[in-house]
Structure formats: C-alpha cells, structure tokens
Amino acid sequence: MQKLTLKNGILIPLVVLIGLTTACKKKDDDAPAPTSTPGKRTTTINYSTLTPTTSYRTAFLDKDGDTTVNRNDGRSRLMMFRALITYIGTAASTNTAIDSTVMSNMFANKNSPFTGNYAYLNGLDMSIKEATAFSKSNQSAVHNYLEYAFGRMAYISNYTGQTASKGTPGKNGTYLVDANGIEWAQIIQKTLIGGYHLDYIGNVLLSKGLNADNQHLVTGKKYTQLEHNWDEAYGFFTVNDMYYNGTTDQAAAKVSNEYYLGSYAWEYNKSGFVKLHSAFLKGRAAIHNNDMTEVRAQAAIIRGILETAIGGAANGYMGKASDGTATEASRVHAFGEGNGFVYSTRFCTQTGADDAFSADLLDDLITPATVTFYDITAAQFTTVATKLRTKFALL
Numbered sequence: 001m002q003k004l005t006l007k008n009g010i011l012i013p014l015v016v017l018i019g020l021t022t023a024c025k026k027k028d029d030d031a032p033a034p035t036s037t038p039g040k041r042t043t044t045i046n047y048s049t050l051t052p053t054t055s056y057r058t059a060f061l062d063k064d065g066d067t068t069v070n071r072n073d074g075r076s077r078l079m080m081f082r083a084l085i086t087y088i089g090t091a092a093s094t095n096t097a098i099d100s101t102v103m104s105n106m107f108a109n110k111n112s113p114f115t116g117n118y119a120y121l122n123g124l125d126m127s128i129k130e131a132t133a134f135s136k137s138n139q140s141a142v143h144n145y146l147e148y149a150f151g152r153m154a155y156i157s158n159y160t161g162q163t164a165s166k167g168t169p170g171k172n173g174t175y176l177v178d179a180n181g182i183e184w185a186q187i188i189q190k191t192l193i194g195g196y197h198l199d200y201i202g203n204v205l206l207s208k209g210l211n212a213d214n215q216h217l218v219t220g221k222k223y224t225q226l227e228h229n230w231d232e233a234y235g236f237f238t239v240n241d242m243y244y245n246g247t248t249d250q251a252a253a254k255v256s257n258e259y260y261l262g263s264y265a266w267e268y269n270k271s272g273f274v275k276l277h278s279a280f281l282k283g284r285a286a287i288h289n290n291d292m293t294e295v296r297a298q299a300a301i302i303r304g305i306l307e308t309a310i311g312g313a314a315n316g317y318m319g320k321a322s323d324g325t326a327t328e329a330s331r332v333h334a335f336g337e338g339n340g341f342v343y344s345t346r347f348c349t350q351t352g353a354d355d356a357f358s359a360d361l362l363d364d365l366i367t368p369a370t371v372t373f374y375d376i377t378a379a380q381f382t383t384v385a386t387k388l389r390t391k392f393a394l395l
Contacts, residue, residue: 045285047294052277055241056234060227060284068223068288074235076121077200080109080128081192081260083118088185091157092176100154104147107132132196135203135349142195145343146188153184164332166374173329175336181373183336189260190313190337194344197236197261198306203349205233206299214290226295227287233302234280238262243277261306268312272305279305300350307348311392314341314361315385322381335373339365342384345391353391361387 042063050059060068084106091098105113109127114120133142155169156178162170169178177183214226223231237243244256244266258266266273283298317338321331339362346358361384370376388394 041288041290044289047282047285050278050281050285052274053242053245054281056277056281056284057241059281060288062222066222068227069231070221070223070228071231071235073126073228074232074237075239076124076126077128077131077232077236078239078259079118080106080114080121080126081196083114083121084128084192085185085189085260086118088153088188091153091160092171092174092185095160097157097160098154100150103150103153107146107150128192128196131200131204132192133199133347135199135207135347136355138355142191146191146195149184149188149191152178152182153188156184166372172332173327175329175333177332177336177373180371181332181335182339183333186333186336187340187343190340191343193260193264194310194341194347198310198344199347201233201236201261202303202306203347205229205236206303209233210292210295210299214287214292224287227284230280230284230287230295234284237276237280243280244273261309264313265306265309267309268316269305269309272308276302276305303350307351307353308392308394310341310344310348311351311353311388312394314338314345315388315392315394317341318381318385318388321376322378324378332373335376342388345388348392351392357387357391 045060057067057069062068084103087098087102087106090096102113105111107127108129109121109124112119112122114122129143132146133139136142156176159169160171160176162168164170164172164177164179164181166181167179170176172181175183176185209229210226212225212229214224216224218225218228221228238258240256240258243262244258265276279298279301283295283302286292286294286298317334320326320334321338323331323334326334342361342365343358345353345361346355347353364384364387365376365380367380370380
C-alpha cells in the first residue's frame, strides 16, 4: 500500500502493505484485490445524495459495487492513543504506581508494551511518536516534552496515598497532581489531542496528504492513495460509520462513543460539530469524483471546526479553573486540562496559532511570581481566555 509513511522526517511511499495484522482488520472495510487499475473512477457521486445519516462505510463503491473504504490505519492509531491513556489512568483509578518506560515504549511502539485487548498493536508498523507533531520542524522538542511528562506522571503515581497541597504531591479529590498542582495525566492527554490527533489529521492527512496520487489504485487494493489518506483521517477521528450517529441534537449525540478530538469537537464547538460528518462524506465523494477543488474546501471546513474546538476547550477550561465557587479539586482538574489544550493550540495552523502564541499563553499562567497552580490568579486565567477568544473568534 502506498501510504503516508513517517520516516526520516519526510513523507515517502511504500510499495507494499506492512504491519497490519489480522487482529486489526475490519472485514467490512477490507477491499478485495482489483481486477483492473483505472486512472480514476468511471462513475460520479451526486453530492446531494449524501446526508448526515449516510454511512461512511457504505457510501463509496467502485463500478463493481465493491467498497473502496479502508479505515484500518486510522483506527489503529486511535487504539494506540486509547491504550496509552488507559494505562496512565490506572495510576489514579487503582492507586497503582506506573512506569515511565512503559509509557515511552507505548509512545514509540517498541518492546511490545501493549497488552490485553491492545496486544495486536505491537505488531503494527506505526507509532504515536512518529505521527506526533509530524508537521513541526521542531518535532523532537514536542517528543521531549512528552517524555518529560511521562517521567512526571510516573513520579506522582507513587503518591496516591497522600492528600495533595501546595508543595505536596498526591490526590486533590480524585485527581493525582504534583507538588505544583499539575495533573500530568491531563497534560499528556490534551497535548496528544493537539500534537497527535489534530496534527496528523489536519496538518498531515488533510493537508500534505491531499497531494497523494488519485489516478491509480494502490497495488492489490480497490482505492487510490488519496482515498486511503482521507479514510485514515476519518478512521482516526471516529470509530463510527456516522460521526455522532448523524444527529444534529447535541444532547442526543452525547451517548455516542467518540474519543479525544471527536469528543471535544462535540463539547466545545457546538455549532460546528454537526457539520463534520457531512464534510468528511462530501470530501471523500469529491475524491471519488476527482474534484480537487471540493476536496480542499471540505478539508478546510474540517480543519477549521477541529481547531476551533481546541481553542474553545482551552478557553472553557480557563474559565472553570478560575471559578471561585468550584471546589479546589475541580479547579485543579480544569487547570490540567486547560494547560494541555493551551499547549495544543500551537497545532492550530489554519487558524494562525503557532508555537509562539501557545508559549505566550503558558507564560501568562506560570510566571516568577506564580510558579504553581495554587498561586495563579483569576486575572491571569482571564488574560489567557481573552487571547484565546480573540484568536479563535469565540463568542
């Protein structure tokens, strides 16, 4: 399979499919070997036939009626994310010390770190690390930050029996924090929502990845490389055939099993999340039709909605962290989530945010006079929130 391959810092094609085990394949998505290799699809999809309840899995067929969809790569990337966050979560949920080496190995997919239902991931030729901050020239700096966070997470996992306070690591309510009131589990998760989930979908697959070949089928497959890139983005974004079951009712949508970026797009972009499934459908149909103007238009819509969700989440958690009527435990938890999302704004490139914007916000929070969560004032949170609302045009 010619796929976006992360190696030596550039995108290069592979000739054969590697790394996908039987365990990670979904039969409904596997496409049989083609009998011919047309230059492009011989039929077109009428965009008006696509609705918010159209199934992504069944909407895209070749002239023989076979599916051209394969979301396995994206789904595997999402499962790696879930496996890492699940392991990190055991520290607070089971009062168990966890190992930074295990976290690093899961991040890099080396030394067979995945167990149980996630064990099949060990055999895949992909990792969270290779795709994290892939669009950045300073990718290693983001990796180093996460490795540092793994170390901090492992350290505080030894203090689950203590009550946290300024200068003392432990649990503040049910949340495990360090002596400065930093909930590293949230820093890691929210940093990866931006640096892994958003960056790879928006800044790689739906940006550089749109330059992929759409004139020839991948050897032995029913799809072109461009079709597969789009499918990987969709599969990484959501496990569902219809994102939030195609509903436009936010309250009803909440019951759907969405994770990370998919979940926060619902929570923090209430007006935009309802447009995502249709944009993914129309963009994929446009690839089928070889209509690159429409492909790029739909990619821009998706990226804009997702980036607004990141900015909205950062803004929302700044408000929760400064809420004087909330418990300290709730505020410290909100600060951890908000801090991670503030870091992640650096990946919102279509919006115009960058490393400098993100760093400026973090500097507003942590100063020589306010080096811990317990020192930060409501005015500091408000300053950050105001900058976020301006940059992301939040109401």
